Amino acid sequence: MxxxxxxxxxxxxxxxxxxxxxxxxxxxxxxxxxxxxxxxxxxxxxxxxxxxxxxxxxxxxxxxxxxxxxxxxxxxxxxxxxxxxxxxxxxxxxxxxxxxxxxxxxxxxxxxxxxxxxxxNESFFGKILTHPTWHGFGTKNISNMAEVQRGEGFVKSLIRKATKDTNQLYYLGGFNLSSTQKRYGMVHCSRDLSKEGCRQCLEALLAQVHICCVQKIGWFIWSGTCMIRYDDQMFYLLNNQTSSIPASNQETDKQRGYRRSKIVIISISVMGSIVLLFLSVYHFWYRRRVRKDGFRLSSFHKIQTEESWTTDLPIIPLTTILQSTDSFSEACKLGEGGFGTVYKGILANGTQIAVKRLSKFSGQGSEEFNNEVLFIANLQHRNLVRLLACCLDQNENILVYEYLPNKSLDFHLFDDEKRKQFDWKLRLRIINGIARGILYLHEDSRVTVIHRDLKASNVLLDHDMNPKISDFGLARAFEIGQNQANTKRVMGTYFGVLVLEIIYGRKNNGLFMSENGQTLLLHAWRTWGAGKCLEVIDPMLEKSFLGSEVERCIHIGLLCVQEAAKDRPTMSHVVLMLASDTMVLPKPKHPAFSIGIMASEEVYTSKSSKNVSNNDLTISISLPR
Structure with missing residues (x-):
């Protein structure tokens, strides 16, 4: 007892x-x-x-x-x-x-x-906050000033590990200051930040440590989105997720707590029983709530395709979809394309979603549907649209995406009034974001992915006007070593053409049709060769642009659309060229199209007929470029 x-x-x-x-x-x-x-x-x-x-x-x-x-x-x-x-x-x-x-x-x-x-009352998700800050420190002062440098180096290593070596956005650990003294530290960021945002936040706090706390042995500093703490006592909790803690430190704590181990074990057993009872009650309550709400994100559906990828994706019942979109009402419609209609939906908890209802007559069957589900669910990047769930009820093929409030790039870019808000700084940021997203698809994802329908209408903009590539329904994955025959047909515009559209504010096939059927691509090629490309860019840019940056982007865009595939740069080279203003660029050769009407044909398919189209481009590549 x-x-x-x-x-x-x-x-x-x-x-x-x-x-x-x-x-x-x-x-x-x-x-x-x-x-x-x-x-x-x-x-x-x-x-x-x-x-x-x-x-x-x-x-x-x-x-x-x-x-x-x-x-x-x-x-x-x-x-x-x-x-x-x-x-x-x-x-x-x-x-x-x-x-x-x-x-x-x-x-x-x-x-x-x-x-x-x-x-x-305003969205703050993903935004860095470094002011105001709160800090505290102990009473003990540092006696050996060499510790200041060692401590700063230690914290910098934690920041590096939290933002580069792991995806956790936090890291903790310790080091031996001497044979008898140890120091412990932790860095942590709010997980709605990107890795780069986390790094910026932590480095901003570390810079303030020199003002408030550098002479103290123990200190912490907080902002709204990140935290750093440094101490001579182990202040963090040990659990199975804190793998960064040195084994020697763990052993020291075990020895320190050995006298209490028996009572701790017994206490944990009792506490575990109570927690188990609590979880059982909670689980019963939660299941009843799920039946009432009809929306269960904890239930997963496994999708497997011929590429042998698998993904666990939340399934939303059709009843929830109908409630969120007012039964697919016209008032909720965001847009319509060849594969179906997209609606805005609002879930019971207030979350806004974009619902893509695939048309039964669109020609997109189970293979294409599985493609889109597979690709977006497995590919995670800040410049790719995020797939949240899907619905397969009553012969419906429905995809649920994150809702992006600023619509698509073409909605702004090809409208004379809306385009006025697109200064050069914003356009350059969009170009860089799209390039990073494509680079991830081509080289950094588990398998190489060709989007096959990259165009302004398939680039969506979030609340901060950051670009996110959407519509992976036409994408195709292939392992490195497979050739272009496996992609058969690549549709849509080149990245280079999209870059030129962003700079000139006009569609490739709609700007100079009155001038002997001259496309934007051909016009950009001719004016660049004559040294006059800056004279005919979008007048909405006015004086907001830097001439060297614009000319460099036009140069890169033309390199991407050269006629010979071997001459086109890979996306990794494109990203490098965009990031450097000193790299010498090669002179672009003639683009693939010298007339305004663009041809379309089946690649590596001898029996296919050749059709004329204003939207399809012929490319022949062995690897994505």
């Missing part, structure tokens, strides 16, 4: 300690204090409840939006070494405290030792 009481006492101590979180700081984001509207308050209550419950089953991070006319954006993030119920305890505590720390404010951020919680 005494042992049982001790075990429950220990369990109570653990739970109480987890629930009494150590407060680090908060910010109301400079928002004014005024009564919240009832709609906003309702959505705020919903998102706080969602974060508290979602943290129980997630991997320590998630974000969402609830509401349409008065949206609330919310995000929670537990420290990289904190998992399971410790994370949920912290998030639940933060969800209760945030409105108290920022009463009647539309935005709030709160930091605790193990987690951060944030909400706002």
């Amino acid at each position: 005494m042992v049982t009481q001790t075990c429950f006492g220990f369990l109570l101590l653990v739970v109480t300690k987890a629930q009494t979180q150590i407060y680090l700081g908060s910010s109301c984001q400079n928002t004014s204090q005024e009564p919240l509207s009832s709609a906003y308050q309702t959505n705020l209550d919903k998102i706080l409840t969602w974060m508290s419950s979602d943290a129980a089953t997630s991997k320590g991070y998630n974000h969402t939006r609830i509401g349409i006319t008065t949206p609330v954006y919310g995000l929670y993030e537990c420290r990289g070494d904190v998992i399971g119920h410790f994370c949920q305890f912290c998030v639940s505590f933060a969800a209760r405290e945030a409105p108290k720390r920022c009463p009647n404010r539309v935005s709030a951020m709160v930091w605790y030792e193990y987690c951060i919680l944030r909400y706002s």
Whole structure:
């Protein structure tokens, strides 16, 4: 009986300690204090409840939006070494405290030792925040100034490992300062950031350490999106995910805690039983909620194709799709193409989605459908559109993508009014983003992927106007060593043509048709050769462009469309040429098309007929370029 009481006492101590979180700081984001509207308050209550419950089953991070006319954006993030119920305890505590720390404010951020919680009426996902910052430090000063350099080098190594060597956006570990002294550190970024964004955030914090804390042995510094901590005590938690901790450090902790090992083991057993009971109750409640909502992202459907790829992808019931799109109403329609119609949908939790309903008469059968599902689900890159789920109910083939609010590139680029907002800096960023996305498809993904329909309408723009390549339904994968015969037909425009369209603000087949059927491609070739290419670029650019940058991009675009495949640069070379303003570029040879009408033919197919088309291009390559 005494042992049982001790075990429950220990369990109570653990739970109480987890629930009494150590407060680090908060910010109301400079928002004014005024009564919240009832709609906003309702959505705020919903998102706080969602974060508290979602943290129980997630991997320590998630974000969402609830509401349409008065949206609330919310995000929670537990420290990289904190998992399971410790994370949920912290998030639940933060969800209760945030409105108290920022009463009647539309935005709030709160930091605790193990987690951060944030909400706002404006989207902040993926954005770096380095100001304001909060910091703290211990009372002990550094006696040996050599430690300053060693400590800084150690933190820089953690940043490198978190942003380059792993995909975790956090890293922790320690080093031996001397035979008797150890130092420990951790870096952590919010997981909605890119690896590059994480690096920038952490380096910005490290620069501030020299001002606030460099003379102290123990210190930490936080911003809204990243954190660094350094100490002479092991402050992080040991679990099966913290593989970066040196084995010697783990052994030291084991020896340090040996006297308490028996009671800890017994206590964990009791706590495990209670947690198991809690999970059982939660699972029963969750299954009932799933039946009611009809949307189960925890259920997966395995898709396998002839390429022997497999992917686990969430399945959404057709009833949920119909509810989110108002039964595919005209008001929800975003666009229509040869393979079907795309609708905007809003799920019950407020998440916006793009629903692609493939037409039964489009000619895209199970092979093409599996292609699109397979490629997008397995390919992850910041410049590729993200596939969230699919629906196969009642003979429907439906794909659910992330919703990108700024529509497609052609929507802006080929409109005289909208194009005015596209200055040269933005256009250059879009060109670079598309190039990086194609490079990933060609060389960095597990198998080589040819998109086969790259054009302005298949480049979507997110809320920050970053490009994301879409429509992989016509893509085809092949292993390195396979030849072009396996791709049969490559449709769409070259990357080079797309670059020229972005610079000139005109479609390739629609700009100079009155001048002897002259395409944009041929016109760019002739004016570049005459040294007059800058005289005829998009007048909307006015003085926003740098002449050398524009001329270099035109030069690169022309290199990509040379007639001989062996002369065209690979995408890795294209990305290098775009990134360097000193690399000497070769003189482009004649482009593949010298007239305005572009031919289309089946490559390596002797019996195919040759048809005339304004949209198809003939290419003959052995590897993607």
